[in-house]
Amino acid sequence: MSTLALRIDKNLEVPADAGAVAVLHRIADESNKAIRGGKRIETMIPASRDSANVKRIDVDPGRWWVEATLPSGEIIADEVTVLAGKQADMTLRSSEPSPHEWLGWQHLMGNVEGFETFNHILEVAKRDPVGYARDVISKSLKGRIPDHVRAIVEGTLDTYLPRDITAGEAKPPDPFADAGAPVVRLCHDVDPIGLHGRAAWSGILAPSTLASPQPALKWSDQEGFHIYHFAAPASPPARDFALVEWGPERHIASLPLPWPDAFGGPGPKEVELMVRMHPLDKTVHLGVAVLDREFGTLAGLMTASSLPKARIFVDKARDMLFAKMENRLAAAAGGYVLLATGDPAPGAEWHGWIENLANRFPDLSDGAVLKATQLLRYPKDDKCYDDAKASLFQAFDRGIPYYSAGVAWLLDGLTLFADEDPEANERMKLVHKVAQRLDVSQAFTVIRLSDKAEPT
Amino acid sequence: MPQFLVHDEPAAGPATHVIVIGVGAYPHLKDGTGALTPDHDGMGQLSSPPISARAFADWVIRSFHHPAKPLSTVALLVSAKNSEPFQNSRTGRFYEEIAPATSEMVSEAIKEWKDRGDSNFGNLLIFYFCGHGITEGTDTALLLADYGADQQSSLNGALDFRRLCLGLKRCRATEQCFFIDACRASSRTLTDAQGFAGKVIIQPGRRDPTWEQPVRAPIFYATFNGDKAYGLPDTPSLYTQALMRALADWGADDENGTWQVTTSRLAEALENAVVRKAREFDRLQLTTADGMTKIYLHQLPGNPTVPIYVKSEPPLTSICDAALTYGASGGALMPAPPGGRSGGDWEIEATAGTYDFAAAFPSGEKREVRNMTVRPPYKPVTMR
Numbered sequence: 137m138s139t140l141a142l143r144i145d146k147n148l149e150v151p152a153d154a155g156a157v158a159v160l161h162r163i164a165d166e167s168n169k170a171i172r173g174g175k176r177i178e179t180m181i182p183a184s185r186d187s188a189n190v191k192r193i194d195v196d197p198g199r200w201w202v203e204a205t206l207p208s209g210e211i212i213a214d215e216v217t218v219l220a221g222k223q224a225d226m227t228l229r230s231s232e233p234s235p236h237e238w239l240g241w242q243h244l245m246g247n248v249e250g251f252e253t254f255n256h257i258l259e260v261a262k263r264d265p266v267g268y269a270r271d272v273i274s275k276s277l278k279g280r281i282p283d284h285v286r287a288i289v290e291g292t293l294d295t296y297l298p299r300d301i302t303a304g305e306a307k308p309p310d311p312f313a314d315a316g317a318p319v320v321r322l323c324h325d326v327d328p329i330g331l332h333g334r335a336a337w338s339g340i341l342a343p344s345t346l347a348s349p350q351p352a353l354k355w356s357d358q359e360g361f362h363i364y365h366f367a368a369p370a371s372p373p374a375r376d377f378a379l380v381e382w383g384p385e386r387h388i389a390s391l392p393l394p395w396p397d398a399f400g401g402p403g404p405k406e407v408e409l410m411v412r413m414h415p416l417d418k419t420v421h422l423g424v425a426v427l428d429r430e431f432g433t434l435a436g437l438m439t440a441s442s443l444p445k446a447r448i449f450v451d452k453a454r455d456m457l458f459a460k461m462e463n464r465l466a467a468a469a470g471g472y473v474l475l476a477t478g479d480p481a482p483g484a485e486w487h488g489w490i491e492n493l494a495n496r497f498p499d500l501s502d503g504a505v506l507k508a509t510q511l512l513r514y515p516k517d518d519k520c521y522d523d524a525k526a527s528l529f530q531a532f533d534r535g536i537p538y539y540s541a542g543v544a545w546l547l548d549g550l551t552l553f554a555d556e557d558p559e560a561n562e563r564m565k566l567v568h569k570v571a572q573r574l575d576v577s578q579a580f581t582v583i584r585l586s587d588k589a590e591p592t
Numbered sequence: 593m594p595q596f597l598v599h600d601e602p603a604a605g606p607a608t609h610v611i612v613i614g615v616g617a618y619p620h621l622k623d624g625t626g627a628l629t630p631d632h633d634g635m636g637q638l639s640s641p642p643i644s645a646r647a648f649a650d651w652v653i654r655s656f657h658h659p660a661k662p663l664s665t666v667a668l669l670v671s672a673k674n675s676e677p678f679q680n681s682r683t684g685r686f687y688e689e690i691a692p693a694t695s696e697m698v699s700e701a702i703k704e705w706k707d708r709g710d711s712n713f714g715n716l717l718i719f720y721f722c723g724h725g726i727t728e729g730t731d732t733a734l735l736l737a738d739y740g741a742d743q744q745s746s747l748n749g750a751l752d753f754r755r756l757c758l759g760l761k762r763c764r765a766t767e768q769c770f771f772i773d774a775c776r777a778s779s780r781t782l783t784d785a786q787g788f789a790g791k792v793i794i795q796p797g798r799r800d801p802t803w804e805q806p807v808r809a810p811i812f813y814a815t816f817n818g819d820k821a822y823g824l825p826d827t828p829s830l831y832t833q834a835l836m837r838a839l840a841d842w843g844a845d846d847e848n849g850t851w852q853v854t855t856s857r858l859a860e861a862l863e864n865a866v867v868r869k870a871r872e873f874d875r876l877q878l879t880t881a882d883g884m885t886k887i888y889l890h891q892l893p894g895n896p897t898v899p900i901y902v903k904s905e906p907p908l909t910s911i912c913d914a915a916l917t918y919g920a921s922g923g924a925l926m927p928a929p930p931g932g933r934s935g936g937d938w939e940i941e942a943t944a945g946t947y948d949f950a951a952a953f954p955s956g957e958k959r960e961v962r963n964m965t966v967r968p969p970y971k972p973v974t975m976r
Contacts, residue, residue, distance in 0.1 A: 163965055172846055172849050173846055173847065173848050173849030173850075176847065199965070201965060201967065205860075209860075209863060211860055211864070211969065213967070213971065213972075215964075215965050231972065252936075443856075443884040443885075444856040444884060444885070444886055476883060476884070476885065477884070477885050477886070478806050478808055478885050513805065513806040513807075514805045514806055515798075515799065515801040515805065516801060517801050518798070518801060520801060521798050521801075543730075544730045547730055548754070548758055551754075551755065551758055551796050552758065552796050552797060552798065554796075555795065555797070556797075565787060568787050570729075571729045571730040571731070572728040572729040572730065572731055572782070572783060572787075573728070573729050574729040574730060575729075576729065576730060587780075587783070588778050588780070588783075
């Protein structure tokens with residue numbers, strides 16, 4: 137038997153066992169004869185700097201095509217020849233490294249672009265606007281009109297756009313020079329009234345700011361990044377939210393705490409919050425990541441186009457996720473992926489897992505949202521709709537879902553019943569106010585509290 | 593009332609029904625022909641959406657191929673500065689009058705499209721919109737040609753896209769696919785409207801539980817929530833160009849032995865193609881998707897072409913300064929197209945297969961890479 141040893145080479149403070157989802161297929165046999173439509177192998181690949189941290193897979197000899205999808209959505213594809221009875225090593229790398237080693241997880245999750253792209257954006261932000269305008273016009277014309285015509289047009293630009301507007305003058309101001317730092321407070325809410333029902337949905341938009349500011353763990357003032365780590369000893373029914381303020385900008389992020397160690401390790405995992413300031417458009421972007429080598433990357437995969445790859449993750453890890461449900465938040469993430477990617481056939485095994493999740497954790501809004509959504513997507517009869525509505529009401533009463541999909545699906549579910557039931561309509565309106573402020577690009581619930589800055 | 597269909601081919605069983613909406617002329621936005629709405633938010637006239645919509649409709653009629661769900665109908669609604677006829681490339685028929693994309697017309701067209709979808713649970717519905725869009729959180733309003741005509745409620749001329757998708761769960765067709773080529777810029781208009789995000793064309797409600805389940809309905813957005821989608825004047829938008837290429841080639845996979853485009857593969861191809869294209873203009877445009885489930889969309893008539901990105905690593909100088917040649921493995925090498933130089937790499941497009949690459953650098957150094965498999969969605973090649 138031949139073996140393929142796969143790894144992602146990435147600088148991470150905490151290695152990721154599921155650094156990428158890989159699909160392998162054999163494109164040629166030992167004699168290099170092409171194979172079409174052969175069986176594919178789906179697996180997870182670890183990501184770390186440790187060259188010994190590899191995933192070994194027994195394969196038939198021949199040429200193999202390996203396509204790895206990172207939680208950021210980036211696809212790395214390469215091929216390798218595996219000889220009979222031998223091991224072939226394959227190390228895959230992201231097309232661009234993280235801007236900083238300490239942003240490794242945020243880069244892996246897609247919250248930060250790669251080093252080259254990031255520097256390019258930074259350079260564009262700081263560049264002379266006249267030169268920039270010249271570049272854009274020139275590039276827009278390239279290939280669309282003959283070169284000699286383009287040369288004439290570019291020549292006329294000299295009349296209107298001076299070649300070097302900054303000659304002899306000061307450079308454009310550095311947008312980060314007076315950006316300051318964000319203020320981050322941890323709201324550890326143990327008040328059951330404030331966590332549930334209408335109080336939760338109204339209160340999230342006007343949270344208390346009594347908590348003390350948290351110190352940043354790492355930061356870069358020149359680039360607008362601040363990193364915070366949280367490992368609050370929360371236990372249900374407490375909830376932890378990070379309140380972020382920068383100038384007039386205010387955001388609140390639901391922190392997935394406590395996030396237990398799936399293998400009973402020494403205490404729960406840390407949650408990392410990235411606050412990224414964009415001084416030019418006066419906005420703040422938050423990124424939440426769980427530094428858990430087993431399930432931390434699932435949140436990245438469950439957003440946007442990499443969702444089908446998240447399904448592979450969940451299918452591979454379903455025993456760990458759903459058997460004992462030791463990590464209810466990871467199990468909820470798995471539930472979102474299973475429902476979103478769907479199965480054409482109703483009555484699949486996982487339908488029971490979602491029911492269990494809703495019933496075993498009575499303070500978890502996400503579980504009730506998942507149960508309601510499952511009933512709405514696979515209704516057997518009219519009673520399913522009544523049960524779904526009851527579950528939606530339960531989800532509403534349990535408070536703010538940990539996941540942004542939970543807020544969106546709760547809103548969608550309540551919308552279905554809003555015309556026939558005034559109670560559903562009233563709840564829908566409250567959820568809608570929060571949903572309108574939801575950052576849907578994030579897996580975990582992040583809500584903008586301030587109004588958007590007017591464009592300048 | 594003008595007819596909406598520019599393609600109508602009866603199908604006995606499951607079939608594909610497409611609706612294409614392109615809005616470029618907005619009388620009540622900046623530089624429009626009507627009274628400017630106070631809710632214009634700086635938005636103005638667009639030249640790209642009518643061209644994009646026509647190009648997409650033409651691609652579907654000319655090239656779409658789904659053996660199990662053949663193309664049956666294409667509805668087209670376009671609002672442009674100047675109206676133009678549309679020619680069906682399969683039948684040759686000219687459609688002199690294309691329905692404008694006003695809220696009244698779009699409502700009618702969508703209801704008819706939904707009725708066609710109801711004819712068979714196996715139907716595939718495809719929705720394409722290109723024009724202005726505004727977004728707040730989970731709400732997206734697609735702005736139609738009469739946006740702002742009602743000065744007291746501009747959003748009467750918009751489509752509540754979230755509720756449209758929810759309403760379509762009451763359509764029997766179990767496969768529905770949405771392409772939204774629009775900005776998703778944030779707008780106070782939506783916040784101030786307190787939950788009203790435009791016309792609700794199909795009221796959300798209970799799907800008949802005796803019908804087939806579930807409805808799978810991926811949504812492809814040209815850009816992230818709150819961001820802009822870009823188009824060059826008088827050409828199809830970056831996203832629509834990429835969408836057509838991804839449908840035609842780059843989104844294909846041969847998992848079952850034939851080259852087929854699925855929604856999941858399409859998303860991957862689109863993401864790469866749009867990012868690269870936008871970067872050429874120093875713009876960042878990231879496509880995204882919702883409800884991404886795998887639906888089989890299109891079968892290719894032959895092997896796909898694939899974008900190949902050749903780059904060099906230091907200490908070698910940029911590949912763009914080298915003489916780059918390539919060719920099918922074992923065959924003669926030919927010069928790479930000079931127009932493929934793009935920033936730090938050299939883009940080539942070639943039919944899926946196995947290739948050799950060779951580069952001669954100004955320093956006199958030479959590098960070769962042999963037997964590289966080239967497959968969709970794209971292939972990076974590095975000279976070291």
